[in-house]
Amino acid sequence: MHPILKLVAQRLSLGILLLFAASALLFGLTEVLPGDAAQAQLGQSATPENLANLREEMGLNRPAITRYAEWIGGILTGDMGNALSNKLPIGEQIGKRLGATMFLAFWAALISVPVAIMLGLVAVRYLNRWPDKVISGSTLAAISLPEFMIAYILIFVFAVKLGWAPSFANVPPDMPLLEKLHSISLPIAVLTMVVLAHMMRMTRAAILNVMQSAYIETAELKGLSSFEVIRKHAFPNAVAPIVNVVMINLAYLVVGVVVVEAVFAYPGMGQYLVDAVVKRDVPVVLTSGIIFSAVYIILNMIADIVSILSNPRLRHPK
Amino acid sequence: MSNELKLLSTKVTAGTMTRREFMSKAAALGVTAAVASTILADAAYAAGPVKGGTFRMGVSGGESTNSQDPATWASDAPLAGGFIWGEALVYPGPNGLEPKVAESWEGSNAAKTWRFKVRKGITFSDGTAVTAEDVLATMQRHSNEDSKSGALGIMKGIESMRTDGDVFELTLVIGNADLPYLMADYHLIIQPNGGFDNPAAAIGTGLYTLETDEPGVRMTFKKNPNHWAADEMGHYDEVELIVLNDATARTAALQSGQVDTVNRVEPKIAKLLGRAPTIDVKTTSGRGHYVFIAHVDTAPFDNNELRLALKHAMNRQEMVDKILQGYGSVGNDMPINEAYPLFDETIPQRSFDLEKAAAHYKASGHDGSPIILRTADGAFPGAVDAAALFQQTCQAAGIPLEIKREPNDGYWSEVWNVQPYCASYWGGRPVQDQMYSTAYLSSADWNDTRWKRPEFDAMLLEARAELDEGKRKEIYSKMGRMLNEEGGVMVPMFNDFVDGLSTEIQGWETNPSGPQMYWYAFAKTWKA
Numbered sequence A: 001m002h003p004i005l006k007l008v009a010q011r012l013s014l015g016i017l018l019l020f021a022a023s024a025l026l027f028g029l030t031e032v033l034p035g036d037a038a039q040a041q042l043g044q045s046a047t048p049e050n051l052a053n054l055r056e057e058m059g060l061n062r063p064a065i066t067r068y069a070e071w072i073g074g075i076l077t078g079d080m081g082n083a084l085s086n087k088l089p090i091g092e093q094i095g096k097r098l099g100a101t102m103f104l105a106f107w108a109a110l111i112s113v114p115v116a117i118m119l120g121l122v123a124v125r126y127l128n129r130w131p132d133k134v135i136s137g138s139t140l141a142a143i144s145l146p147e148f149m150i151a152y153i154l155i156f157v158f159a160v161k162l163g164w165a166p167s168f169a170n171v172p173p174d175m176p177l178l179e180k181l182h183s184i185s186l187p188i189a190v191l192t193m194v195v196l197a198h199m200m201r202m203t204r205a206a207i208l209n210v211m212q213s214a215y216i217e218t219a220e221l222k223g224l225s226s227f228e229v230i231r232k233h234a235f236p237n238a239v240a241p242i243v244n245v246v247m248i249n250l251a252y253l254v255v256g257v258v259v260v261e262a263v264f265a266y267p268g269m270g271q272y273l274v275d276a277v278v279k280r281d282v283p284v285v286l287t288s289g290i291i292f293s294a295v296y297i298i299l300n301m302i303a304d305i306v307s308i309l310s311n312p313r314l315r316h317p318k
Numbered sequence B: 001m002s003n004e005l006k007l008l009s010t011k012v013t014a015g016t017m018t019r020r021e022f023m024s025k026a027a028a029l030g031v032t033a034a035v036a037s038t039i040l041a042d043a044a045y046a047a048g049p050v051k052g053g054t055f056r057m058g059v060s061g062g063e064s065t066n067s068q069d070p071a072t073w074a075s076d077a078p079l080a081g082g083f084i085w086g087e088a089l090v091y092p093g094p095n096g097l098e099p100k101v102a103e104s105w106e107g108s109n110a111a112k113t114w115r116f117k118v119r120k121g122i123t124f125s126d127g128t129a130v131t132a133e134d135v136l137a138t139m140q141r142h143s144n145e146d147s148k149s150g151a152l153g154i155m156k157g158i159e160s161m162r163t164d165g166d167v168f169e170l171t172l173v174i175g176n177a178d179l180p181y182l183m184a185d186y187h188l189i190i191q192p193n194g195g196f197d198n199p200a201a202a203i204g205t206g207l208y209t210l211e212t213d214e215p216g217v218r219m220t221f222k223k224n225p226n227h228w229a230a231d232e233m234g235h236y237d238e239v240e241l242i243v244l245n246d247a248t249a250r251t252a253a254l255q256s257g258q259v260d261t262v263n264r265v266e267p268k269i270a271k272l273l274g275r276a277p278t279i280d281v282k283t284t285s286g287r288g289h290y291v292f293i294a295h296v297d298t299a300p301f302d303n304n305e306l307r308l309a310l311k312h313a314m315n316r317q318e319m320v321d322k323i324l325q326g327y328g329s330v331g332n333d334m335p336i337n338e339a340y341p342l343f344d345e346t347i348p349q350r351s352f353d354l355e356k357a358a359a360h361y362k363a364s365g366h367d368g369s370p371i372i373l374r375t376a377d378g379a380f381p382g383a384v385d386a387a388a389l390f391q392q393t394c395q396a397a398g399i400p401l402e403i404k405r406e407p408n409d410g411y412w413s414e415v416w417n418v419q420p421y422c423a424s425y426w427g428g429r430p431v432q433d434q435m436y437s438t439a440y441l442s443s444a445d446w447n448d449t450r451w452k453r454p455e456f457d458a459m460l461l462e463a464r465a466e467l468d469e470g471k472r473k474e475i476y477s478k479m480g481r482m483l484n485e486e487g488g489v490m491v492p493m494f495n496d497f498v499d500g501l502s503t504e505i506q507g508w509e510t511n512p513s514g515p516q517m518y519w520y521a522f523a524k525t526w527k528a
Helices: A003-032 A037-045 A048-058 A064-076 A090-125 A130-144 A147-161 A177-183 A185-211 A214-221 A226-237 A239-255 A258-263 A269-278 A282-310 B003-014 B019-028 B033-047 B076-085 B132-143 B247-255 B267-274 B304-312 B316-322 B354-364 B383-396 B432-439 B454-465 B469-486 B515-519
Strands: B054-059 B090-093 B096-099 B102-108 B113-118 B158-164 B167-172 B208-214 B218-223 B238-243 B279-294 B328-330 B371-375 B401-405 B421-426 B489-502
Touching: A003 A064, A003 A282, A037 A048, A064 A282, A090 A130, A090 A185, A090 A226, A090 A239, A090 A269, A090 A282, A130 A185, A147 A185, A147 A258, A147 B247, A177 A185, A185 A226, A185 A239, A185 A258, A214 A226, A226 A239, A239 A269, A239 A282, A258 A269, A258 B247, A269 A282, B054 B076, B054 B247, B076 B208, B076 B218, B076 B238, B076 B515, B090 B515, B096 B102, B113 B132, B132 B158, B132 B167, B208 B238, B247 B267, B247 B489, B267 B279, B267 B489, B279 B304, B279 B383, B304 B354, B304 B469, B304 B489, B316 B328, B316 B383, B316 B489, B354 B383, B371 B383, B383 B401, B383 B421, B432 B454, B454 B469, B489 B515
Parallel strands: B054 B238, B371 B401, B371 B421
Antiparallel strands: B090 B096, B102 B113, B113 B167, B158 B167, B208 B218, B218 B238, B279 B421, B279 B489, B328 B489
């Protein structure tokens, strides 16, 4: 078997084990939290009677192990079940939410990844000169501001003052693509600014590291322009760390944008998960948690595979 | 006002001239924008409601866990949506109860028997006729022994229910002159067969019908042309409810014109927001109040001298100024204020008096150990800061108050109604009887101050069945004074509802029952 295929198979099976562990951990943690779904739903209007009736209906009186086993059984047979709180099918809800999250993450990544890598290359080309300083300074400033602050500033300037973009991102399913993109333009801008610095700095550092090598000097001596040297000789050898950091940022774009979702009232997975935790809607928490874990595991696996493929020494182990 | 301007403004209201054209023509006549705007508004108001358009509400208080089942409603977005697609028997309007599904009602037998006549010829949004059986089934679903409804608490004390032709009849164990107000509860939306078949179907008798529903995101509604009052109310073609839980997102949406109104404008920005030329800030004094509640059966709070010491040590005006930024009024250690019918204004206001506080503290003989007050950001907006202000004034009076900050998560199950002294809030109730029955009756589930006084209970029941308003007011006055002197509830302030509104919206009125004209802005306002 090709070593790469073997690695993928190994990683996948490990990943599935990890998912089980994650689900058990999530279930345990939600059980430890005070209160339950019935209590959370009734809140201040709970009386002993309606609380007991609601617990009965939600099936919360059964032992924790039974509920967990039932959920696992459902997932394995492809049935995510219904939410405890509003009894809507989880699969359908997650489908919509995950679609929205992926839509936002996709467009943010499409813009931020090439821009970050380009800026990194430019920064190395003009090392310690003003373009490098401007790029490093501005991206670091963007990452140093909390994301909600950037969001508020952009909303104030572009939505309230200039009226160019909507202040909240409303994306009904029947909206045409261009309107949707207009609707999410501010969240995309915020996410791009938040992830740009990390990827750009890593690109810059990784390439600089390679730039010390002897073969770079050779390339320069044979008369290549400095940008060509970076593009053809330095970048391919610096790909592994760059891909790693890109993947971490992609994972963040999928699972970590709850604050941006809240500020722009964007109907993504983050808000869904937070609401479910607050309402102790355990099946929703578990299912969302598993999806988030899967995203992390898959992206990390891709990063590892790309690192191996890009490195001949790892590609052909002795 | 010049005749020319008048003519122009009528053109705008008639729809033959745009607002922008009007403003520029008015400017040409030498009228400032502010004056022109007022003229236009007056003209629009005088011309009466304008039909059409979409009313877009930015609402805080919606979660992706929300359901359209009225029994589950506990936050603003679902109940606001519920008022759009459904109706209860009656609705608490600004001038008393308004008939909805019930055309008329009457009490008899010392307010023990109540008969609600179901409006003739009305239909649910699925086309089926509304019958008294549907009303009966609705009430059963919220009150039977399997009920999971948030309304179960107010549905106690019903002896029997039945239908009689087009009349729904309800008999109580003890007479209650305020019963129709209980029937106005937002959980009690009348549904086909009471919602037993499909509680979350959102089929009701409302002015609009639910088109799309994305829990915690948005709901859209379309005008229901078959509603019995479709001509007088519900001027918009469509209504859109957008969940905007983030306060800044809400304000920005209103400022950028993406929504026409928002609820819960933060007091600290309300004045600034009101200065924007296209935005009005509307405040409504309501019955909601913030409280520090002590269990009167638990040491050291079982000592009334200590309770009085704490009550006197509280600087209420400072809290109204600093926590509510003036959008509220001082409380008087009872859950009732002038927004309630039959309120007695002569009950003396509790003074902020550190000397009295110190004297009462001394008289209580408290051993000097820390008095622990639990609070959380979620207890009420500004609860942590209010507790800090309270602690400082207590310190000045020599009272060792200690603040324990609790997490928001689980506050209502682990702290409120469990711990002996904590911060909380009450949304208020339409009438005094309901407020007292909810939280101050010995047997009440939510008696969060453990206030159990047989003489208080007796007065409450006496007032409930008393049909003479003068006598009821007298009894309520006695009860208020009793709580003020001895109760475990410390009420620093009553909070106003603060709503933001586009100046385009006409027909706004205040309703002390809740924010956003108690969620009837969609029905009674229109766009000029």
